Every structure is written in C-alpha cells, then in structure tokens.
Amino acid sequence: AQSVTQLGSHVSVSEGALVLLRCNYSSSVPPYLFWYVQYPNQGLQLLLKYTSAATLVKGINGFEAEFKKSETSFHLTKPSAHMSDAAEYFCAVTEGGTASKLTFGTGTRLQVTL
Amino acid sequence: DAGVTQSPTHLIKTRGQQVTLRCSPKSGHDTVSWYQQALGQGPQFIFQYYEEEERQRGNFPDRFSGHQFPNYSSELNVNALLLGDSALYLCASSFPLVDTQYFGPGTRLTVL
Numbered sequence: 001a002q003s004v005t006q007l008g009s010h011v012s013v014s015e016g017a018l019v020l021l022r023c024n025y026s027s028s029v030p031p032y033l034f035w036y037v038q039y040p041n042q043g044l045q046l047l048l049k050y051t052s053a054a055t056l057v058k059g060i061n062g063f064e065a066e067f068k069k070s071e072t073s074f075h076l077t078k079p080s081a082h083m084s085d086a087a088e089y090f091c092a093v094t095e096g097g098t099a100s101k102l103t104f105g106t107g108t109r110l111q112v113t114l
Numbered sequence: 115d116a117g118v119t120q121s122p123t124h125l126i127k128t129r130g131q132q133v134t135l136r137c138s139p140k141s142g143h144d145t146v147s148w149y150q151q152a153l154g155q156g157p158q159f160i161f162q163y164y165e166e167e168e169r170q171r172g173n174f175p176d177r178f179s180g181h182q183f184p185n186y187s188s189e190l191n192v193n194a195l196l197l198g199d200s201a202l203y204l205c206a207s208s209f210p211l212v213d214t215q216y217f218g219p220g221t222r223l224t225v226l
Contacts, residue, residue, distance in 0.1 A: 004156075032213050043118075043204055044157070044217040051213060090156050094213060101147065101170050102206075102215060104156030 002027045002093045006105035014113055019063075019078040021108045023091035026072065031093045033074040034102065035065055038088040047089075050074060061085070086112045116141070118207050118218035126224045127195050135190040135221045139207030145169075146188040147215060148180060151202040163188055192223075200225045 007022040025031055032051045036044040048059025055067040065076045074091060088109050092102040119138045127133050139146050145164045149157035159172035163182035177193045186207075192199055202222050206215035 034214075036217070043219040044206075046214060046216065049214055092156075100213075101159040101162060101172065102149075102157070103159070106156050107154075 002031065002095050002103045004091050004093050004103055004105035006089075006091055006108050008108055009106065010109045010111065012111040012113060013081045015083055016080050019076070019081045019085065019110065021076040021089050021091075021110065023065075023074045023076065023105060024072050025074060025091070025093045027093055027095055029095050031095060033065075033067060034092045034094075035059065035063070035074075035076050036090045036092060036104075038090065038107075040087075044090065047076070081110075081112045083112050083114075086110055118143075118205055118216055120203075120205050120218040120221050122221060123219070124222045124224075126226065128226050129195055129197060131195050131225075132191065132193045133195060133223060135192075135203050135205075135223070137188045137190070137205030137207075137218060139186050139188075139205075140216055143207035143209055143216070144186050145208045146182060146186065147206045147208075148188070148190045149204040149206065150174070151204055151220070153201070157204055160190070195225045197225050199223065 003026045005024045034049045035047040048057045050067045058064045063078045090107045091105045094100045121136045147162040148160040151157040162170040166182045179191045182188045202220045204220045205218045208215045
C-alpha cells in the first residue's frame with residue numbers, strides 16, 4: 001500500500017530564507033508524486049508533480065522538488081521564502097498513473113516571519 | 115475556462131440527516147474524485163467516478179455514496195450523518211488517463 005510521511009507539522013522560516021519541506025513515500029511500484037498547497041479556507045492547488053521523467057521537478061511560485069529513489073524522498077524546496085508562501089503544504093502519492101487515488105500526508109504548515 | 119466548482123460552499127446539518135454535495139469538473143475532464151479533509155488532516159480518498167461508474171473506493175462506509183451524470187458532474191451523498199462527518203469535502207477532476215487531479219474549493223460540512 002502506498003503512504004506518505006511528512007516530517008514536521010509546522011515549519012517556520014524568515015522571509016528570504018531557504019524553505020525545505022520534507023516528504024518520504026512508500027510505494028510498491030514506481031510512484032507518481034505531487035506537492036499541493038492549501039491557503040486558508042481554500043481547496044488544493046497543484047505546485048508540481050513527478051511522473052518518472054526528470055528527477056528534479058520545477059513548479060510554480062519558485063518551488064522545486066527532487067525525487068530520490070534511494071532515499072524514497074521527494075522534498076520540496078524554495079531558495080527564498082516570501083510572506084505569501086505561508087500556507088499548508090501536502091505531499092501526495094499515487095501508484096496507478098491514470099488518475100488513480102491520491103494518498104496524502106498529514107501536511108506541513110509553513111510560517112514565514114519578517 | 116472555469117475550474118472545478120463545488121456547491122454549496124458551507125452546509126450545516128444535524129446528526130441523522132442526509133446531505134448531497136455537488137461538483138462540476140473542469141472543461142474536458144471526465145474523471146471525478148471525492149476526498150474528505152478533517153480539520154488538521156490531509157485529504158482522505160472517498161471514491162472516484164469515471165464513465166458514470168464508481169471505479170475506486172477508499173475506506174469509507176456505505177453511508178457515503180455518489181453518482182456521476184452524463185455531463186461528468188458528480189454528487190456525493192452522505193446518509194445518517196455523524197458528528198465525525200464534519201469536514202471539508204473536496205472534489206477533484208482529471209483528463210482521461212492522465213494522472214494530475216485538479217481540486218475545487220471544497221464544501222465545508224458541519225454536523226451538529
């Protein structure tokens with residue numbers, strides 16, 4: 001069965017600092033991996049996805065993630081945090097490819113301080 | 115191009131009642147999935163509809179049922195509501211045979 005673990009339910013960074021949100025997955029087949037962002041009282045917005053092409057994936061708003069099979073990780077990074085990045089971030093995995101069910105982590109709340 | 119839309123935005127019900135939530139997918143999308151997001155948790159997969167049939171189902175009781183219409187829109191029905199059904203219900207849609215799911219804004223259900 002597929003699963004996702006997000007280390008750190010809350011992460012706080014200063015504006016301009018590096019953002020690193022951790023995600024480890026478990027999957028019996030090559031996975032498809034996603035990062036979504038959720039702003040307060042809103043739905044989920046896709047940041048980026050990995051679907052077995054390039055291991056370094058670039059997304060929207062300056063975010064990127066690197067797929068590391070040996071570490072079963074898909075950590076999300078951004079070189080310089082902005083106040084508008086404050087939100088809840090979810091890592092998700094799916095095994096089926098063809099729009100199969102997404103299994104989400106419990107989320108990481110990112111706080112950006114001045 | 116409108117994204118995924120859901121109605122209503124908010125809903126308050128009492129225990130034992132029944133509720134119907136609605137979802138319209140993005141243009142061109144034919145697959146609709148429903149997720150339940152309890153407060154402080156990640157979304158949990160309820161079920162997925164494709165070609166008007168339930169294709170996959172998560173670990174939810176039979177009180178949760180759904181339907182997909184010929185125009186690909188979908189409904190989620192929950193019977194005999196429990197306090198624990200209070201959550202944000204998210205609908206997601208996708209293109210045929212493509213992995214990426216796009217989410218709507220959700221319906222916030224409160225059960226009193």
